[in-house]
Amino acid sequence: MPRFDRTTGRYLHLDVAGHSHRVYFEESGQGVPLLLQHTAGSDGKQWRHLLEDPQVTERFRVIAWDLPYHGKSLPPDGVAWWREPYRLTLAFFLEFIERFAGELALDRPVFMGCSMGGHIAMDLARWKPGLCRAVIGIEAASRTEGGNLDFLDHPRIGNDVKADLMVGLTSPSAPEARRREIGWGYAQGAPSVFRGDLYFYSEEHDLTHEAARIDTSRTSVYVLSGEYDWSATPAASKALADEIPGAEFVNMAGLGHFPMAENPAAFRGHLLPVLEKILARG
Amino acid sequence: MAFPDPARLSARFDSDRELARCARFWTGALHLGVGAQRYALRFEAGRFAGAEATTGSPGPRDMELVAAPAEWEKLLAAVPPPFYQDPFGASLHHPVSLGGDPETLFAYYGALRRVIEILREARA
Numbered sequence: 001m002p003r004f005d006r007t008t009g010r011y012l013h014l015d016v017a018g019h020s021h022r023v024y025f026e027e028s029g030q031g032v033p034l035l036l037q038h039t040a041g042s043d044g045k046q047w048r049h050l051l052e053d054p055q056v057t058e059r060f061r062v063i064a065w066d067l068p069y070h071g072k073s074l075p076p077d078g079v080a081w082w083r084e085p086y087r088l089t090l091a092f093f094l095e096f097i098e099r100f101a102g103e104l105a106l107d108r109p110v111f112m113g114c115s116m117g118g119h120i121a122m123d124l125a126r127w128k129p130g131l132c133r134a135v136i137g138i139e140a141a142s143r144t145e146g147g148n149l150d151f152l153d154h155p156r157i158g159n160d161v162k163a164d165l166m167v168g169l170t171s172p173s174a175p176e177a178r179r180r181e182i183g184w185g186y187a188q189g190a191p192s193v194f195r196g197d198l199y200f201y202s203e204e205h206d207l208t209h210e211a212a213r214i215d216t217s218r219t220s221v222y223v224l225s226g227e228y229d230w231s232a233t234p235a236a237s238k239a240l241a242d243e244i245p246g247a248e249f250v251n252m253a254g255l256g257h258f259p260m261a262e263n264p265a266a267f268r269g270h271l272l273p274v275l276e277k278i279l280a281r282g
Numbered sequence: 283m284a285f286p287d288p289a290r291l292s293a294r295f296d297s298d299r300e301l302a303r304c305a306r307f308w309t310g311a312l313h314l315g316v317g318a319q320r321y322a323l324r325f326e327a328g329r330f331a332g333a334e335a336t337t338g339s340p341g342p343r344d345m346e347l348v349a350a351p352a353e354w355e356k357l358l359a360a361v362p363p364p365f366y367q368d369p370f371g372a373s374l375h376h377p378v379s380l381g382g383d384p385e386t387l388f389a390y391y392g393a394l395r396r397v398i399e400i401l402r403e404a405r406a
Contacts, residue, residue: 151388160304164392168368172361228364230371256367 007051009072014103016068016096019079023100024072025065029057032133032279033109035101036064037117039258040088040201041152041162041194042185043071046114049264055272059279060110065100067093069193085153086196090204093120094127101131110278112136115232115257116197119144119205122221122240126210130218134278136271138224139257141236142211142243146202152195162186162194169257171228178262185261207240216246220281222274223247226255250274285316285354286404288323288333294400295323295330301400302328304392312390312397313340313382315348323397345382345394353378358402369394 009026026044028051036047044064051062066073067088075081097120101109111132113121118140125135151157163183170179186194207214214221221244225237234251241249252259252270259267288295295301306328313336314321322336322344340346347369349357353376356366365371370391372378380387387394 151384154385154388156385157389161388161391164304164395165368165370168371168395170367172367228367230365230368230375233375234364 005052006054006057007048011072012100012103014096014099016099017092019076021068021076021096022074023065023068025063026051027061027063028052029060029062031059031061033101033104033106034060034062034275035097035106035109035111035132036062037097037111037113037120038064038067038070039115039117040197041070041189042182043067043073043188045071045185046182046258046261050260050268050271053264053268055268056275060275063104067096069190069196086190086192088116088197088200088204090120090123090200093200094123097124098128098131108133110134110136110275112138114138114260116201116205118223118232119201122207122211122214122244123205125214125216125219125221125244126207129215132219133281134220134222136222136224136274137237137240138259139226139229139232139237140223140240141232142207142240143205144202144232144236146198149195149198149202152198153192159187159189159191162189166258169229169231170262171226171254171256173254174256174262174266178264182258182261211240211243212245214244214247216244220278221247222250222277224250224252224259224270224274226252226257226259228254228256231257248274248277285319285351285358286401288314288321288401289335291400291404292330292333294404295333295397298396298400301330301393301396304396305330305390308343308386308390308393310343310345310383310386310390311341312394313344313346313348314397315346315379316354317351325393340382342383343386345380345387345390347394347398348379348381349377357398358405360402360406369398
């Protein structure tokens with residue numbers, strides 16, 4: 001007998017920002033839609049453990065996509081991507097998520113993202129109130145400084161640096177195979193994409209003066225933060241949660257920047273109570 | 283616990299397959315500053331070529347990591363405190379300095395990380 005995962009994958013054609021995108025996504029389970037956004041420069045396989053978790057999939061339709069230009073979602077035809085630097089913008093990101101949910105007729109999904117996915121989770125709550133019943137921002141912050149990122153897209157520096165830096169963002173107590181798998185994923189990204197994603201992460205995303213305006217009666221907000229994340233630090237995540245009336249903050253001791261991928265067993269211990277609360281709120 | 287003398291770990295550096303992969307094609311040196319004490323780990327065409335105390339400064343294909351002994355205690359702890367698990371993260375949040383040639387630093391960042399892991403393993 002073949003041994004299959006629960007997860008299945010397929011492509012969705014989606015018009016976003018004037019171009020037709022062929023978007024790869026994987027899904028598992030049934031129930032309340034739970035949309036998952038990967039980190040900058042990576043793809044949806046970071047969520048593979050959650051997609052296989054029966055305690056989640058028995059009540060949630062779990063969906064993890066590869067954002068255009070990532071993983072199996074190729075750059076769209078009609079864009080001369082080889083002539084211009086890739087840049088992820090807030091407007092594109094918001095439109096993509098809204099259209100994806102609309103195309104699949106998802107009723108008030110839950111949105112969960114990590115790092116840039118955590119940042120856009122907060123933007124969704126602010127700029128698309130009510131689109132999602134809840135957002136879960138993992139490693140989210142009001143604003144994250146980027147600094148000089150030239151080395152992430154440099155002809156003399158290989159993709160190894162992305163892998164090595166990202167392994168360095170994980171917790172030292174996470175299983176090594178999981179930590180290294182994160183690096184493997186980062187080594188596969190197109191050279192300009194990580195830096196282009198960080199344009200959104202460090203430049204366009206800025207809720208410094210907006211987080212307090214998030215209406216958690218329309219979209220409930222949860223902020224989860226790993227103790228070892230030196231990029232979007234626990235202090236920054238806590239400060240964000242404190243600014244949002246009604247938001248909840250969860251400190252994840254012994255986890256780093258990629259909790260769902262670096263230590264899935266420890267992460268679910270923090271996530272399941274949050275999902276229970278969301279289901280209870282309806 | 284004292285900082286391990288890199289010269290005494292030459293056999294480990296020389297035989298480490300991950301370090302050899304990370305350092306491929308590199309001719310240069312990794313300088314480690316522990317307070318006033320400096321060490322240089324040299325690489326030639328991707329092969330470990332020796333480690334010794336030095337008084338020299340990093341050259342054009344070199345990188346360096348400098349911290350006080352108390353900071354090295356945290357960098358080399360079996361389970362480092364938050365942000366000390368990675369030299370870049372430590373340099374952002376703690377009194378730890380990364381320097382040298384930026385291209386070399388990032389091209390061979392994996393080699394730097396692996397050297398720290400070997401030092402950490404040597405103290406365990």
